[in-house]
Amino acid sequence: MEEPRLKRIYKENVIPKLMEKFHYKNKLQVPKILKIILNMGIGKDNKDSKAIEAAQRELTLIAGQKAVLTKAKKSIAGFNVRKGNIVGVMVTLRGNRMYEFLDRLITVALPRVRDFNGLPNSSTDGRSSYTIGIKEHIIFPEVDYNTIYKVQGMNVTIVTSAKRPEETVALLREIGLPIREE
16 A cells, blocks of 8 residues: 555655754654544434434544444533433544545645634644644535535544644644644
8 A cells, every 4th residue: 555645745854844943863753643533522412313323424434434432421410411322423543544534634624614714823732632623524525415414513633742732733734734823
């Protein structure tokens, strides 16, 4: 199988630029992307089996890998959720699938977002993760607008090996994620 385009860009362009910028002594010190987690909450549709199946099918299409159901770990009366209820679907991507998905996100999906002016600089968790909230999952070309059950939002969390938030943002900017300067 051929090496994904973004992986090649990371090896040839990103590693040298980050080594120079952060003064790393060794290539292995340069942060890399470890995994991408796609998560779609089901919300009020947790009793509707059609909505659950549709969300699972659509997330599987987007990721190229089977989505698993997530269940509530504890009961929360305010949200009308009981322990064990299905609350969402998720996929964890690693390796070549991760790079292929990120490439599709950058080149195809994000340009289809209405009134898009870049991603916020502050979406890091304070260390090594960067989370993108997507309001409509129909921005992905794999999802056919005519066959969807309901337009839903999703979260894309990119987990890196960076030690500081500025390293995470620099890595993702170099790879091509359109993160705004703030």
